[in-house]
Amino acid sequence: MFTAKDFKTLYAQTITRPGSEKLLQWLESTDFFTAPASTRFHSSCEGGLVHHSLSVYNRLNMLLDTVPGAPQLSPESMAICALLHDVCKANFYSVEMRNRKNEQGRWEKYPFYIVDEKFVYGHGDKSVFLIERFMRLTVEEAVAIRFHMGPYDDSTRSAYANAMEKYPLVFYLHSADMMASHWDEAEPDAE
Numbered sequence: 001m002f003t004a005k006d007f008k009t010l011y012a013q014t015i016t017r018p019g020s021e022k023l024l025q026w027l028e029s030t031d032f033f034t035a036p037a038s039t040r041f042h043s044s045c046e047g048g049l050v051h052h053s054l055s056v057y058n059r060l061n062m063l064l065d066t067v068p069g070a071p072q073l074s075p076e077s078m079a080i081c082a083l084l085h086d087v088c089k090a091n092f093y094s095v096e097m098r099n100r101k102n103e104q105g106r107w108e109k110y111p112f113y114i115v116d117e118k119f120v121y122g123h124g125d126k127s128v129f130l131i132e133r134f135m136r137l138t139v140e141e142a143v144a145i146r147f148h149m150g151p152y153d154d155s156t157r158s159a160y161a162n163a164m165e166k167y168p169l170v171f172y173l174h175s176a177d178m179m180a181s182h183w184d185e186a187e188p189d190a191e
């Protein structure tokens with residue numbers, strides 16, 4: 001599993017744009033480095049969000065490297081898109097205690113992640129907003145992050161094809177996100 005240290009090392013090596021340090025400081029003031037990536041579908045564990053962000057980075061790197069005609073991206077741009085696409089999930093989950101029967105048939109309490117949104121603004125659009133408070137994005141990066149859910153988000157479904165045609169990176173970031181969450185991090189018992 002990738003760690004917060006892996007994230008910070010890669011971030012420091014690749015993202016040096018003005019405001020990037022302030023953005024990292026803000027992330028450190030949130031639960032970004034301990035948050036899960038989902039409630040139960042993929043990387044639903046402490047540190048899952050950081051692990052997911054790095055899994056997406058590896059997939060995006062692989063796709064841009066191997067698919068003929070893939071967009072040529074600077075290392076900084078690639079790291080920004082992958083590592084920061086889900087910053088909207090900082091301060092987004094909390095833990096609830098639930099009851100379940102253990103192997104001996106006794107009820108026990110166990111922690112369960114729930115969505116507890118504190119700043120209702122959307123998903124990819126929220127990530128763009130939060131990043132832009134500290135650091136400028138190129139239009140290509142902003143569109144790719146905004147549409148990274150592809151057709152799986154009501155707010156991006158109708159315009160996804162158009163965005164993907166104008167900015168092929170939209171397709172690659174969405175695909176990297178799907179590969180990471182569905183193949184690399186899938187949880188066997190998630191429905």
Ligand SMILES: [Fe+2]
Nearest residue numbers: 085086148149
């Ligand atoms: Fe996402």
Ligand SMILES: [Fe+2]
Nearest residue numbers: 052085086177
């Ligand atoms: Fe994601």
